[in-house]
Amino acid sequence: MERKQVVCGNWKMYKTSQEAVDYINRLAPLVTASKSNVLLSVPFTSITKAVSAAQNTKITIGAQNIHPELEGAFTGEISSIMLRAEGADFVVIGHSERRQLFKETDEFINKKVIRSLEDDLIPILCVGETAKQREENQTEKLLQDQLEKGLKKIPESGAQDLIVAYEPVWAIGTGHVATPEMAQEAHAFIRKVLTSVFSKKVAQKIPILYGGSVKPNNFKKIIEQKDIDGALVGGASLEPETFAQIVNLG
Numbered sequence: 001m002e003r004k005q006v007v008c009g010n011w012k013m014y015k016t017s018q019e020a021v022d023y024i025n026r027l028a029p030l031v032t033a034s035k036s037n038v039l040l041s042v043p044f045t046s047i048t049k050a051v052s053a054a055q056n057t058k059i060t061i062g063a064q065n066i067h068p069e070l071e072g073a074f075t076g077e078i079s080s081i082m083l084r085a086e087g088a089d090f091v092v093i094g095h096s097e098r099r100q101l102f103k104e105t106d107e108f109i110n111k112k113v114i115r116s117l118e119d120d121l122i123p124i125l126c127v128g129e130t131a132k133q134r135e136e137n138q139t140e141k142l143l144q145d146q147l148e149k150g151l152k153k154i155p156e157s158g159a160q161d162l163i164v165a166y167e168p169v170w171a172i173g174t175g176h177v178a179t180p181e182m183a184q185e186a187h188a189f190i191r192k193v194l195t196s197v198f199s200k201k202v203a204q205k206i207p208i209l210y211g212g213s214v215k216p217n218n219f220k221k222i223i224e225q226k227d228i229d230g231a232l233v234g235g236a237s238l239e240p241e242t243f244a245q246i247v248n249l250g
């Protein structure tokens, strides 16, 4: 079955809004022929200008986080409605940096996934094991747990819009990319869990992206794997020329 192919840049806490506009103006002409969907997950402060710079290009703009409530006394937080109003189309949820540094739980992450689907923001749900969990053979158990808890109470209809990202924590920002075989094994397992959470038909349609030290020189072998449908790219997405090379390998 043909699945949507997606390459998403995750800028993390980098770039001002003006830098975002300059970047998009450089990236847009380099990716016009790509068969992948090109996504940029930008800081909140860049969304408005990035959306406008990306108009009439192949690039789709999204956010790196949301709060599950629509409004309220949550100092420093941003809601799905606010993001939609600025033109964001997707949101990264449950990135390992949010889980580790900001103590986000699977239950909290689940509320965000539910909210984003309700408000027409495509969620990219991130899952992945630490080095210790892999050493202790806990990878599959951990992935199953994060997926079952993170996707609780999501109807099959909502799952049509879902994207999952497998990001082994030990590979993020370290230069230690997973081997294509290791990534494929994890992706196949994720698809198996998605089949049990939803149905085979729906699970076959959900794009599963690999993330963790993706670079132009390692992505070709990764994207060739059967269950790998794209990438979530951190460091290598910060320069448009480098990111375009990755996008165009897809």
Ligand code: PGA
Pocket (backbone or CB within 6 Å): 010, 167, 171, 172, 173, 174, 175, 211, 212, 213, 214, 232, 233, 234, 235, 236
């Ligand atoms: P990296 O980050 O590509 O810099 O390893 C990936 C991510 O955190 O999404």
